[in-house]
Amino acid sequence: MVTGASQGIGQVIATRMAEEGAKVVLVARSKANLEETAKQIADKGGTCLILPTDITAESAVSQMVGDTLSAYGTIDILVNNSGVAGEMGPLEEISMDGWEDCFRVNVTGMFLCCKHVVPIMKESRAGRIVNISSITGKRPLVHRSPYAASKMAVLGLTRTLAFEVGEYGITVNTVCPGATEGPRIRKVIANEAQALGISLKDAEKNFTGPLNTLVEPEDTANMCIYLCSEEAAHMTGQDINVTGGLCWY
Template identity: 50%
Template sequence: MDGTTAFVTGASQGIGREIVLEFANRGANVALAARGDGIEETAELISAPERTLSVRTDVTDEDSVREAIERTVETFGGLDVLVNNAGIAGPTAPIEDVDREAWDRTMGVNVTGMFLTTKHAVSHLRESDRASVINVSSISGKRPLENRTPYTASKMAVIGLTRTLAFELGDDEITVNAICPGATSGPRIDAVIEAQAEALRVDYEEAKRRVFTDDAALGSLVEPEDVAKAAAFLASEDARHVTAQDVNVDGGTVWY
């Protein structure tokens, strides 16, 4: 990835942080976009500060998104890869107990955020010789997940957005793919498991087993590094003819 420039949202922790580190290790310039201080912590893990840019970004704020992408292009001279990773878990509750604010917030971050970043990145991506958009969805965008209606609906929307953009941008030779991680180790999934344990009235380990790992062929959670490696492949020349796909990284939980 020498000489390429990537803009990665949700870069302050978890999957986003690992994607940034993977890209940087492969020689890419990386713009770390997120709302919090975690982007600075991520940047400190990269040994090439000249190829690193931290940009405070709220993906639900169009002005914030526009300014962050413009700053990235001004700093590195272009844009080749957009990774839409920013997302939130949303509430864990039966549909009748989900309030409108929580619904709108989940959709705003998980779907509208991807719309805004892509909208403002695409004119720059068209100037690249090897442009790609990588949207982080979830296997929950393919199968039901009890008491997680806002989240699953948002992740299904990401797959629809991905497939449509792949055809819309195909004439510009921009590939667009989604990665669908399974339950991935980290603070976010810990919070989800704890909420599921409370809803199911079981302990943490039982909720983890019942809701997530029992369904996986490998019987374990996914590591963020696994998702990062998939993103690096989709951004590489090796994936030149891979587009409009939703790629599972889930330890064998879904097969479609």
């Protein structure tokens, strides 16, 4: 089950999972966008199920899990990738709604997906949960306080859940992608340039590390594949940076 599978990083995670032989449940808000991911998977001979779901609504998440069980019988892997950028601006100008909307998707939605999937994994005494945070869960990003706080919350959720479910053979890890090539990051870089009064080129340098390059969605997808593989059986509660070396803690 991959949330936020309709575009961007989640779309690549879903297609990579299908390539590895998983039957993939594609979750996001828009059915039309999920159909594009489903087409990519079908073109490669993979199997998937589209479940348009707003992960901030507990009844919808419960229904999504029920529909998955009806179709596939169990859930082995949950990748919590859905996320929103949140309201941007100096903290004192962030609205209450902007703050709460960001937490509702990035933290509460993730909590709800874990809450409804964990009992199934406990019953199987196996499972892999991968939560997508961000380099901004590790280091500050000016004028993005709701996003930064929500992404750091993901680390607390991951570490605590890892201890709660470890005895059932379930691992829970976080992946922290760096600035990932695509339209979304281009907007972030433009905002950063404007907020700091610097050129786009200089703003981009704030998002690249020693490799001097943005991250590709495939980099994050490959880390998810690894964390769900047998090779990562003894890794849990970790937060792993996929940032081109920009973050090392």
